[in-house]
Amino acid sequence: MSHSSGGTPGSGTPRSADLFAGAVVAAVAVAAIVVSGGFPTMAGLDTDVGPARFPIIYAGALLVLSAILVIGRLMPKRGAQAQSAQAAPAEPQAPAEAFRFHRVAIGVVATAVYIYMLSLIGYLPTTVVFLIGMMRLMGMRSWVRAPIIAVAVTAFLYLVFLYALQIPLPDGSLFETGEF
Amino acid sequence: MYEIDMLLQGFANLANEPLPLLLALIGVTLGIIIGVLPGLTATMGVAILLPFTFGMDPVSAILMLCGVFFGGIFGGSITAILLKIPGTPAAAATAMDGYALSQKGQAGLALGTATLSSCFGGFLSVFMLIFLAPLLAGIALEFSAAESFALAVFGLSIITSVSGDSLVKGLIAGFLGLLLSTVGLDPMAGFPRFTGGFNELLNVPFIPVMIGLFAASEAFKSLGQPETRAEVKVYIGRIIPPWSVFKGLIFTILRSSGLGIIVGIIPGAGADIASFVAYNEAKRFSKNPENFGKGELKGVAAAESGANACTGGDLLPMMTLGIPGDAVTAVMLGALTMQGLQPGPLLFKDHAGLVFTLFAGMLFCYAALLIIGLSSLRLMGKVLEMPRAILTPLILALCVVGAYAINNSMFDVGIMLAVGVVGFFMQRWDYPASPVVLALIMGPMAEASFRRALSLSGGSLDFLYTRPITLGLLTVAVITLALPLLRYFRGNGGNGPTADGATAGTVGSAK
Numbered sequence: 036m037s038h039s040s041g042g043t044p045g046s047g048t049p050r051s052a053d054l055f056a057g058a059v060v061a062a063v064a065v066a067a068i069v070v071s072g073g074f075p076t077m078a079g080l081d082t083d084v085g086p087a088r089f090p091i092i093y094a095g096a097l098l099v100l101s102a103i104l105v106i107g108r109l110m111p112k113r114g115a116q117a118q119s120a121q122a123a124p125a126e127p128q129a130p131a132e133a134f135r136f137h138r139v140a141i142g143v144v145a146t147a148v149y150i151y152m153l154s155l156i157g158y159l160p161t162t163v164v165f166l167i168g169m170m171r172l173m174g175m176r177s178w179v180r181a182p183i184i185a186v187a188v189t190a191f192l193y194l195v196f197l198y199a200l201q202i203p204l205p206d207g208s209l210f211e212t213g214e215f
Numbered sequence: 216m217y218e219i220d221m222l223l224q225g226f227a228n229l230a231n232e233p234l235p236l237l238l239a240l241i242g243v244t245l246g247i248i249i250g251v252l253p254g255l256t257a258t259m260g261v262a263i264l265l266p267f268t269f270g271m272d273p274v275s276a277i278l279m280l281c282g283v284f285f286g287g288i289f290g291g292s293i294t295a296i297l298l299k300i301p302g303t304p305a306a307a308a309t310a311m312d313g314y315a316l317s318q319k320g321q322a323g324l325a326l327g328t329a330t331l332s333s334c335f336g337g338f339l340s341v342f343m344l345i346f347l348a349p350l351l352a353g354i355a356l357e358f359s360a361a362e363s364f365a366l367a368v369f370g371l372s373i374i375t376s377v378s379g380d381s382l383v384k385g386l387i388a389g390f391l392g393l394l395l396s397t398v399g400l401d402p403m404a405g406f407p408r409f410t411g412g413f414n415e416l417l418n419v420p421f422i423p424v425m426i427g428l429f430a431a432s433e434a435f436k437s438l439g440q441p442e443t444r445a446e447v448k449v450y451i452g453r454i455i456p457p458w459s460v461f462k463g464l465i466f467t468i469l470r471s472s473g474l475g476i477i478v479g480i481i482p483g484a485g486a487d488i489a490s491f492v493a494y495n496e497a498k499r500f501s502k503n504p505e506n507f508g509k510g511e512l513k514g515v516a517a518a519e520s521g522a523n524a525c526t527g528g529d530l531l532p533m534m535t536l537g538i539p540g541d542a543v544t545a546v547m548l549g550a551l552t553m554q555g556l557q558p559g560p561l562l563f564k565d566h567a568g569l570v571f572t573l574f575a576g577m578l579f580c581y582a583a584l585l586i587i588g589l590s591s592l593r594l595m596g597k598v599l600e601m602p603r604a605i606l607t608p609l610i611l612a613l614c615v616v617g618a619y620a621i622n623n624s625m626f627d628v629g630i631m632l633a634v635g636v637v638g639f640f641m642q643r644w645d646y647p648a649s650p651v652v653l654a655l656i657m658g659p660m661a662e663a664s665f666r667r668a669l670s671l672s673g674g675s676l677d678f679l680y681t682r683p684i685t686l687g688l689l690t691v692a693v694i695t696l697a698l699p700l701l702r703y704f705r706g707n708g709g710n711g712p713t714a715d716g717a718t719a720g721t722v723g724s725a726k
Binding site for chain 2 (some may be wrong): 048052053056060063064067070071074075082083084085086089090093094096097100101103104107133134135136138139141142143146147149150153154158162165166169170172173174175184185188189192195196199200201202204205
């Protein structure tokens with residue numbers, strides 16, 4: 036969420052990020068073009084352009100766009116470079132405290148581990164542990180409130196999905212109890 | 216009249232079976248809560264709740280999501296007025312005058328006006344939907360593949376140009392979405408593309424992508440933000456504005472609703488743009504524009520009626536043409552498809568009864584919004600005290616469970632997580648998310664209809680310029696894409712201090 040009103044957004048993204056993103060987009064586009072090259076052509080049939088045409092057009096456009104992005108960032112800008120404040124936080128008047136990247140990284144890894152464990156040992160135990168862990172990560176230190184909330188949320192979701200929506204959540208492949 | 220008969224029939228259907236109404240009530244309440252909480256948008260609410268509607272009948276499912284949609288658009292105004300924190304991007308315009316009013320001790324008046332204007336705007340837009348949708352669907356029924364292709368291109372061009380503060384980044388997001396939309400079976404020959412051998416990728420896993428892009432990415436962002444505590448210490452006072460005050464607002468509300476509806480119908484432009492357009496117009500029409508920003512009730516009325524009038528406008532192209540008006544309706548399109556209802560002109564032909572039941576339910580949703588809104592205003596301040604340390608883990612858990620439940624597939628959950636991480640960085644680096652999903656929907660439509668048109672015309676590209684509607688739509692599309700480019704190359708790299716510049720900034724990153 037950028038500025039709510041009035042203020043001009045300015046170039047909020049750091050230069051390295053634009054360059055990096057441009058490179059990633061270009062790489063994706065090149066990969067798509069290479070893979071599309073292997074698609075069957077509709078040779079002899081001139082009423083269809085074949086499966087490769089559209090992906091190649093899209094990827095070509097992405098290549099051009101990423102080039103514009105990267106070149107635009109490499110060239111010196113006339114003025115207006117000043118306010119490179121990091122992407123403004125949601126609240127306009129929020130204290131300018133640093134964004135904690137390490138917490139995001141931990142959160143993403145934790146979610147990935149959670150998803151992996153979910154398929155192994157099932158929904159119930161992993162979700163409780165995941166929720167408690169995330170709550171602690173976000174600064175909820177209580178060993179009473181966090182587990183209670185975690186268990187309540189886990190149980191609530193499990194029951195809603197099982198009974199109201201008739202979707203059993205995974206029991207875990209290690210136990211093989213479910214029959215779904 | 217056909218529409219009125221059908222609508223009454225729809226009300227009768229709902230009255231016979233009250234379960235959808237109950238779910239709509241729950242939806243509206245959840246929507247308001249989601250709207251109130253900063254960082255949670257209507258789009259996110261609909262995306263997270265979508266898996267829960269999987270097992271429901273279509274009417275219940277869609278009405279519940281409509282409730283979340285409507286409530287979510289409205290709910291943001293409460294925190295905007297009380298704390299100057301727009302709970303949703305659309306409420307940013309409301310915050311300007313609403314907060315000034317609450318500092319003057321008139322918070323209740325501002326809240327009441329916001330609720331009434333939201334509901335009026337919403338009602339008007341649903342009525343517009345009821346009368347225009349069958350008409351538009353009737354026209355669209357005549358469309359062949361060539362027109363569908365032009366329509367998709369037209370929608371895509373507008374979307375990429377209105378969203379985001381950088382045209383290049385908007386276009387990159389749009390084309391990434393288009394490229395992603397080619398994953399899976401090719402629409403004519405049935406050749407699997409970019410699937411890497413995964414059967415799960417024979418169709419684009421649309422809903423997991425939505426959940427990742429709009430919910431998981433927000434949760435990741437929230438992980439990194441410092442904890443802030445918001446507390447409401449405002450005297451609320453009288454809520455319902457006296458008639459003498461309200462009388463002066465009626466014209467503003469009507470005009471803003473009209474604007475909101477039009478903005479809504481334009482693909483890609485959502486409630487956030489609508490509220491700013493309505494606000495600016497109200498200011499322009501006002502006899503004393505200098506009052507705006509200092510606590511002008513008309514400002515609140517205009518922004519809120521504009522934002523909620525946008526809801527019906529957004530739904531119109533989504534339901535009749537299959538082109539979502541913005542990101543929320545894109546998710547709702549996913550919900551309709553999941554229920555086996557393919558949005559488009561045929562929906563009105565084959566499922567007319569159901570569509571009008573939905574319309575009746577939407578009117579009910581706005582009535583419910585009025586009542587729930589007015590009666591819960593004093594409680595909603597409390598919702599804000601819900602700590603993020605609970606909310607964020609809860610959202611993440613919901614994302615995982617929701618992505619799983621769609622197909623009972625852990626593969627989808629992985630997709631959700633990957634997209635969530637990508638979405639986090641996109642948001643961080645100012646790439647708008649809505650073009651991705653809209654392109655994801657319209658990409659296959661564009662490709663399939665182009666290729667069908669090509670084979671219908673025997674391989675000749677004549678269909679691009681011999682059919683008037685196709686030609687017209689394509690011309691508009693080219694102009695929309697060319698205009699900002701021209702402006703861009705003429706210098707002034709888009710740092711316009713106009714409201715459009717500011718709103719466009721809010722749209723992209725916030726959705």
